[in-house]
Amino acid sequence: MYDYLIVGSGLFGAVFARQMTDAGKKCLVIDKRTHIGGNVYTQNIDGINVHKYGAHIFHTNDKEIWNYVNSFVEFNRYTNSPLAHFKGKLFNLPFNMNTFYQMWGVTKPEEAREIIDRQIKEAGISTPTNLEEQAISMVGTDIFNVLIKEYTEKQWGRLCKDLPTFIIKRLPIRFTFDNNYFNDKYQGIPIGGYTKLVEGLLADIEVRLEVDYFNQKDALNSIAKKVVFTGKLDEYFNYDLGYLEYRSLRFETECLPIPNFQGNAVVNYTEKDIPFTRILEHKHFEFGTQPSTVITREYSQEWTVKNEPYYPINDEKNEKLANAYKKRAKEIPNVIFGGRLAEYRYYDMHQIVGQALKTAREQNQ
Secondary structure, eight states, X not given: OEEEEEEOOSHHHHXXXXXXXXTTOOEEEEESSSSSSGGGOEEEXXXXXXXXXXXXXXXXXXXXXXXXXXXXXXXXXXXXXXXXXXXXXXXXXXXXXXXXXXXXXXXXXXXXXHHHHHHHHHHTOSSOOSHHHHHHHHHHHHHIIIIIHHHHHHHHSSOGGGSOTHHHHTOOBOSSSOOOSOOOSEEEOBTTOHHHHHHHHTTXXXXXXXXXXXXXXXXXXXXXXXXXXXXXXXXXXXXXTOOOOEEXXXXXXXXXXXXXXXXSSEEEEOSTTSSXXXXXXXXXXXXXXXXXXXXXXXXXXXXXXXXXXXXXXXXXXXXXXXXXXXXXXXXXXXXXEOSTTTTXXXXXXXXXXXXXXXXXXXXXX
């Protein structure tokens, strides 16, 4: 009946379905949730597009990918400029001259460099072996202790000394007064929310919601020539080699009868005494002028099979297990594993879109 059964209506599944449908193939998209879009789903509450599963900001240097997503919905000019709250004080992120002025009162780049270089030298770290050492070797001890240590340990549920170095390496550090978190040329959020983007991708494609693939796996597989699986890699194999680990998130969303709660879309709370990691005020993602506002407190938590998986824990143990599952996945005919969960890899959204486009091109060859 179908050329492709696509398990999951997130970005990977939706982009792949669009490309194959445009190539003349018949696709069926299924999702166990009550809505399309996976974790990029936005829910309209009081006229405000709420990022249901945490903040998502699209950013890329790839003009082809930027033009592709804008062909389905226009993106706004949102620039991600989060703030950090530590014991009643606010600091700009990412680390830049505004941050250094707030931290030390310095106004010149050479003054900030001198302080950071001195702290790095005093720490005496030659070859960083964990996140704590890596962070200190990048920004010194003051910034590490105020803006990194407690926030990171809340986020990952592990000591910084027990986390790998690569987690912190992507954090920008600038000696200019530039609060733009990303260095990418293109950045924004779909006007009307990410659900509008996914609706455009899935237009005229058959979608069935509240369908659990694993409850009828054989029957569903029998109606398609190929399966595109975007769920958890280990779940596909019934966890028979063991469970891959993730960090999960919990959200508390609140509607407030005021026009503005915190004046910014994202404020991180870096101190350990505050249990949540950040507060999102969703209207600021789209420059909203509504008379009310919606905020979400975000809590990091350990993952169990009953929770949604968000961030893969790519340490040595989990990478070894993931590679064992990936080896088995390659041996299964007519099943394509794609996306963050199926590849057990943290992707930014533009990378997901790129991977889906690449996979579709390979299928059309």
